[in-house]
Amino acid sequence: MNTLYHAQRAMRAKRQDALKRGVVAVLDIGSHKVSCLVLKFDAAETVSPAEGIGAMAGQASVRIIGAATTRSRGMRFGEIESLQETERAIRTAVQAAQKMAQIRVDHVIVSFAGGRPRSYGLEGEVDIGGGTVENTDVARVLAACDLPDLGAGREVLHAQPVNFALDHRSGLTDPRGHVGNRLSVDLHLLSIEAAAIETLLHCVKRCDLELAGLASAPYAAGISSLVEDEQELGAACIDLGGGTASLSIFIKKHMIYADTVRMGGDHVTSDISHGLQIPMADAERIKCRFGGVIATGLDDREVIELTGETGDWHHDRRTATRAELIGVMRPRVEEILEEVRVRLDAAGFDHLPSQRIVLTGGASQIPGLDGLASRILGNQVRLGRPLRVQGLPQSAAGPAFSSLVGLALFAAYPQDEWWDFETPAERLPARSLKRAAKWLRENW
Amino acid sequence: MRPLIAERAPRRVAAPPPPIADHPRDPAPSIWSYRIERLWLTPAFRRVVRLGLPSFVVVFGLGLYFANDQSRTEFVAHLQELRQSIEGRPEFRVNVMAISGASEAVENDIRAYLGLSFPMSSFDLDLTAMRSRIEALPAVAQADLRLQAGGYLAVNVRERVPAVVWQTREGAVLIDAEGHFVADLAARTLDSPLPLIGGDGADLVVGEALALYAAAAPLGDRLLGLVRIGERRWDVVLKDERRILLPEAGAVQALDRALGLHDATDILNRDVLRLDLRDADRLSVTLTPAAMEELRQERIRARTNPTGEQSG
Structure with missing residues (x-):
């Protein structure tokens, strides 16, 4: 974990370096598309998110100056499968975004949904002996969390202190300066497969870019598509992507759970392709044009031409009704949502005070999905779109881009993570010196 | 899930190969074009190429050209030629000198003294020097020179008026009221008799x-x-x-x-x-x-x- 700690701190230093230079790119590598934004930070207007000023009020300092999206290649289930192909897709997106921004970017913050994320809730407790809580005490209590067995070949992606408690007071976002005896912390830790990170690192390096940060796609999607009170009161964000459907649960403005279902819109497309015997490209087009999940009587009379180029006249001039198409799509969408339901139940979402669920991602644009989802997930379902960020082009404002926009917000206002605090081992001599000084003061 | 259409045996009819032109071109840039574009978008590099390189080429080229003695003299000669061609234009040509306010003898004196050969360029005329030269003539009290349109050099002269005849040991001369020499008495014919004075310091x-x-x-x-x-x-x-x-x-x-x-x-x-x-x-x-x-x-x-x- 120590090497990871240093790697994450190095990444953080790079991010701060990029923020100082004023230009950083964010890259969302999905199974369906790879999209890139170039962010410009205006140093003069930087507003520190103080008490009472939410993160959204301060987002004026970040501006999007370049945006590009390209079809993803070599990706499956949000993981890199063919490295060369993915590298080419990243190059396409980055080059187009750079061209729009007319500036070169060197630092990139990446989000991706794959790697089988797994959430852990950790807690640590430490005795601070009745003094005020200092930075070192926070670091000590973070270090006091016992790391669970992550399993072979898994790494920590996010480790965020979610809640601090001092004696009987819980729900402190920042305990520094408070006086108490026992400090305890709840830490949310997200682990993913190390191989996925390694492949991604390699891929980004081959594009001459430097990785300045990594974020899980459900986390980023939650940041952008949950509004502030949903984040505060508790909500689940379900990002229905191409290869995966990822979900994240937020409460008190912190992510407390994230998971992915390895099924998504591409599976719906492949079902249509199988079911109607048409190529994938046609299936994708028909899905976007005529797709739906709730059939009505009118849909029986809406005929879709299934053209082909096989040369077989009968095969090339088949038709299907929209009801048939819905009949192909609905079971798969139901299956995905049921799987999501299972994951939410496993996370204990039932026990949260608020049962709000926000659907976002490209597959959430299926007409009638909110009705279907409310039958499966509960009746507090809404469709979410990403926040508006200054300079965001209209083409990147749809729900398919919520994790990309969330990543931009994450780049502008990163939440405290465990590696932002000094390791307590380095501070031990300082503490003993302080103790010696205290002893001297008391006795002389 | 069960497919809606029952699977059939694969068709024997071979699908015609799709025409090559229909294949979408790979949109991904090659690694070198990607790198070159990134290099080009680097602000420092951009500045060097767009500003530094041309100015270097210009300065270096000029330096190389002027390092050679012969080309330098050629350049100077060319410049002078150019200058002369401009100075020789009819707009700057002076054809006539008109002297007013002077008697015929003084006018002839002035013409002979300046010795100008018209037509000439106005760039070659130094009016200040000419004025001081004309005013150095004993018969001239004040001169006024100006170039006028149409290649016309106007010289306005105020002559010294002889006031007395001064008899010196060498001969009689005419001097004006301020005592300046005007002319020998023999050189002028006087309209009216002038007072005669004599003696040193008169x-x-x-x-x-x-x-x-x-x-x-x-x-x-x-x-x-x-x-x-x-x-x-x-x-x-x-x-x-x-x-x-x-x-x-x-x-x-x-x-x-x-x-x-x-x-x-x-x-x-x-x-x-x-x-x-x-x-x-x-x-x-x-x-x-x-x-x-x-x-x-x-x-x-x-x-x-x-x-x-x-x-x-």
């Missing part, structure tokens, strides 16, 4: 001489001239060798007194050689030798004949 006090002439107007044509004596005072010389000796200070008043005396006693028509007014308290006269002899005889006669009547 040209320095021409004004006083003119005032004395004005005061001596009652003498009419008996007056021959004024002579400066010892560079400090004047003698009025009359035609019959008589002289009136004037003091250094108050010469005009002294002359007035002498003329008043002449009016009262007709003294200048008597046998007087010199009327000496140098001492204001004591007027003295020098008689002619004949009158002196007569006076002596008169005195002897008065001594031998003491009973004779006293005469005035």
